[in-house]
Amino acid sequence: MTTTVVEGAALNASDRCDRCGAQAYVRVTMTSGFELLFCAHHSKEHADKLKQVALEIHDETQRIS
Template structure:
């Protein structure tokens, strides 16, 4: 998994969590190129499983504080 910049952009309130619809602060890019978006809660809840299959993990939860 890479943490390098991959067309990094700041996630906005238009980016919604795929699990609950809240604002997304984590973008997960899969090897296929598909992207998943998660709020901080659901990203942490599924982090281990997601990181095992992700090619890129873009965590912007530091913007929450």
């Protein structure tokens, strides 16, 4: 399976990481249509596995200064 990084609706400050509650900068859409949100730390931690199972990955970590 190929993972695609897409441009979608921008994440905002109310979007929170499903793992720790920090601001989310990554949205992962699964093949089921279910979405997971991750902070930069947790998206990096789980990146290898997410790339294997995700339909789409929307990454806004470049916004972090």
